[in-house]
Amino acid sequence: MSSPNPGHQLPEQVLVIGLGNPGPAYSGNRHNIGAMVADLLAERFSGRFKSHKAGADIAEGRLAGIRAVVAKPRSYMNLSGGPTAGLARFFKIPAGDIIVVHDELDLPASVVRVKQGGGEGGHNGLKSISASLGTKDYLRVRCGIGRPPGRMDPADFVLRDFSAAERKELPVDLENAADAAESLIRLGLLETQNRLH
Numbered sequence: 001m002s003s004p005n006p007g008h009q010l011p012e013q014v015l016v017i018g019l020g021n022p023g024p025a026y027s028g029n030r031h032n033i034g035a036m037v038a039d040l041l042a043e044r045f046s047g048r049f050k051s052h053k054a055g056a057d058i059a060e061g062r063l064a065g066i067r068a069v070v071a072k073p074r075s076y077m078n079l080s081g082g083p084t085a086g087l088a089r090f091f092k093i094p095a096g097d098i099i100v101v102h103d104e105l106d107l108p109a110s111v112v113r114v115k116q117g118g119g120e121g122g123h124n125g126l127k128s129i130s131a132s133l134g135t136k137d138y139l140r141v142r143c144g145i146g147r148p149p150g151r152m153d154p155a156d157f158v159l160r161d162f163s164a165a166e167r168k169e170l171p172v173d174l175e176n177a178a179d180a181a182e183s184l185i186r187l188g189l190l191e192t193q194n195r196l197h
Contacts, residue, residue, distance in 0.1 A: 008188030011097040013067040016041060016181055017056075017084050019102040019125040021159075022074050028161040030145040034101040034125075035072045036170075037143065037177045042070045044178065054086030064186035069093070078124035081132025088133065098138040099181050100129060105154055107144025110169055112176045114184055114192050115140050122154075139189065141180045143173065 018038025019031075026032055038059075042049060045061030047070065052058045056071040063070075069091055073083035088098060096116075106121055107113060117136045120126035130136045148157035162170055183192040 005187040005191045008186075008191065011066060011185065013069070013091065013093060014063070014097045014099060014185055015084075015087055015091060015093045016063070016068060016070045016099045016101065017080070017087075017129070018070065018072050019077060019080055019100060020072060021077050022072075026159070029159050030103055030162060031077060031158040033103045033143045033145065033174070033177070034141075036174055037101045037141070037181065038070050038072050040174050040178045041068075041181060044182075052087065052090075054090055055083040056087060058087070064182045066185050068185070078128055080125040081128035081130070084129045085132035095133050095135045095138045098133070099141060099184055100126065100138055101141040101143065101177060101181060102126060103145045103158060104142035105145060105147055105158070107142055107146075109144055109146040109166060110173050110176075111144035112173070112180050112196060113142045113144070114180055114189060114196060115142065116189050139184055141177050141184070143177045 018034040020035030042059035047059030047061040049057040049059045055075055056073045058069055058071045060069055062068060071087055073080045075083055102123060102125055116139050120130060148154050180196060
C-alpha cells in the first residue's frame with residue numbers, strides 16, 4: 001500500500017504509546033488522556049488489550065492499513081520509558097516509528113498538535129521515554145488540557161478528573177487525537193502538521 005502523500009515513506013509497523021497512570025483511581029484524570037486515546041485506537045480495529053512481558057498492556061491490529069502495536073504502560077507515568085523501550089526492542093520498532101500520545105499543559109483544552117523530537121516541557125512521562133530510548137526523536141500527539149486555574153500546582157491539576165464541561169467535549173477530543181495518530185502513520189509528520197495546525 002502506498003502513502004497518499006508521495007513524500008512520506010509508510011512505516012512497516014508502528015508502536016503507539018498512550019500515556020497515563022494505572023488503576024481505576026486515575027482513569028478519569030487529565031494525565032490519562034493518552035491512555036484514553038489508546039483505548040479508542042484499539043477499538044478502531046476491535047483489538048483487545050493483553051498483558052506483555054515488557055510491562056504494558058498491548059493490542060495488536062492495523063491502523064491506517066499498517067501493522068500497529070497500541071500500548072498502555074502498566075507503570076506509573078514517570079516510569080513509562082522502561083515499558084516503551086522494552087516494546088520497541090521486542091517488536092524491533094525504531095524511535096521514528098513510535099508515536100507517544102500525551103497530555104499537554106502548554107496547549108489549550110481540546111487542541112491537538114503533533115511534533116517529532118524537541119523538549120519534554122516538564123512532562124515526566126516523556127522524560128522517562130527519552131531517557132530509556134536514548135533519543136527524543138519519536139513522534140508525539142500532544143493533547144491540550146490547558147493550564148491550571150489560579151495558583152493550582154500543575155502536578156495537582158493533571159491528576160484531577162476532567163470537569164463536567166470538559167467531559168462533554170472529551171469524546172470529540174479523543175477522536176481528534178486518534179485521527180492525528182492515524183494521520184501520522186498514513187501521511188507523515190509534515191502533512192499532518194499542515195492539516196492540524
